[in-house]
Amino acid sequence: GDSVTQMEGPVTLSEEAFLTINCTYTATGYPSLFWYVQYPGEGLQLLLKATKADDKGSNKGFEATYRKETTSFHLEKGSVQVSDSAVYFCALSQGGGSEKLVFGKGTKLTVNP
Amino acid sequence: SQTIHQWPATLVQPVGSPLSLECTVEGTSNPNLYWYRQAAGRGLQLLFYSVGIGQISSEVPQNLSASRPQDRQFILSSKKLLLSDSGFYLCAWLSKGTSVYEQYFGPGTRLTVT
Numbered sequence: 319g320d321s322v323t324q325m326e327g328p329v330t331l332s333e334e335a336f337l338t339i340n341c342t343y344t345a346t347g348y349p350s351l352f353w354y355v356q357y358p359g360e361g362l363q364l365l366l367k368a369t370k371a372d373d374k375g376s377n378k379g380f381e382a383t384y385r386k387e388t389t390s391f392h393l394e395k396g397s398v399q400v401s402d403s404a405v406y407f408c409a410l411s412q413g414g415g416s417e418k419l420v421f422g423k424g425t426k427l428t429v430n431p
Numbered sequence: 432s433q434t435i436h437q438w439p440a441t442l443v444q445p446v447g448s449p450l451s452l453e454c455t456v457e458g459t460s461n462p463n464l465y466w467y468r469q470a471a472g473r474g475l476q477l478l479f480y481s482v483g484i485g486q487i488s489s490e491v492p493q494n495l496s497a498s499r500p501q502d503r504q505f506i507l508s509s510k511k512l513l514l515s516d517s518g519f520y521l522c523a524w525l526s527k528g529t530s531v532y533e534q535y536f537g538p539g540t541r542l543t544v545t
Contacts, residue, residue, distance in 0.1 A: 350532065361521055361536035362475075407475060416480055416488065417463055417525050417532040423474035 320345040324408045324422035331398055331429050339393040339425045341382075341408035349410040351375075351384055351391040352419070356405045365393075365406070398429045433458035437522050437537040445545055450495075450509040452540050454522030457503065463525040464505040465534065466497055470518040481505060517544045 325340040343349065350369045354362040366375030371386035382393045391408060408422040434457045444450060456462055466478040477490045479497035487497050494513060498506045505522060519541050523534040 352533075354536075361539045362523075363536070364533055367533065411532060413532060415482060417534070418465075418477055418480060418490075419475075419534055420477075421475040 320349070320410060320412065320420045322408050322410055322420055322422040324406075324425055326423075326425070327405075328426040328428060331427070333400055333429055333431050334397045335429075337393070337395040337398045337402075337427070339406055339408075339427070341391045341393065341422060343389050343391065343408075343410050345389075345410055345412065345420075347412065348386070349412050351382070352409045352411070353380070353382055353391070353393050354407040354409060354421075356407065356424070358404070362407065398427075400429045400431050403427055403429045433524075433526075433535065435522060435524055435535060435537040437520075437540050439540060440538065441541045441543075443543045443545060444512055446514055447511050450507070450512050450516070450542070452507040452520055452522075452542075454505040454507075454537055455503055456524045459524065459526055460502060461527065462503065463527060464499060464503075465523040465525070466505065466507050467521040467523065468518045469521060469539075475521070479507070512544045514544050517542055 321344045323342050352367045353365040355365045356362045366377040368375040368384035374383045380395045382391050405424045405426045407424045409419045436455050465480045467475050469475050481487050481499045495509050519539050521539045522537040525534045
């Protein structure tokens with residue numbers, strides 16, 4: 319079945335550091351890819367998405383590019399802030415009517431001032 | 432605008448007791464609805480989803496069940512809770528009318544089974 323693998327956390331960075339969280343997937347066809355963010359004690363929020371190969375999703379300074387050849391969707395940000403501290407989830411959806419999401423296990427990011 | 436509600440926000444229940452968690456969506460019609468569980472160290476697991484009233488698909492065999500009695504209401508139930516049912520339960524909805532399918536999540540219910 320489909321699966322998502324993302325780098326193990328936790329990740330601790332200083333403010334203004336560069337962030338990369340790796341995400342790779344195993345799936346048939348051309349799934350849509352997503353990054354969700356969960357702030358402490360809250361539900362998930364969609365951060366960005368990409369629906370086809372070479373698409374770049376971006377939001378709030380975060381970016382991720384859909385790489386079909388490497389089955390990857392790595393999340394990057396050039397300069398993190400303390401407010402970016404959260405858990406980040408990579409996910410895929412095959413559509414097909416159910417639009418079910420398959421999530422990675424999440425990566426906890428802590429940004430120190 | 433659309434909103435999603437979950438209640439209760441937190442719940443502490445003894446082993447063997449029943450469970451009922453409710454999720455309602457406002458501002459949309461005929462959404463897909465989903466129940467996820469987030470257990471410590473295990474990421475997010477899809478439990479049930481529904482594409483319409485009375486239509487429930489189960490993803491993981493367990494002692495939980497789901498029902499959709501109304502278009503925008505999704506209920507998660509158990510007759511007898513187990514310790515392993517502890518976790519953070521998230522409801523989500525998806526609008527079928529858009530070109531890119533995005534799920535929107537509720538605030539969650541934290542369940543502790545003692």
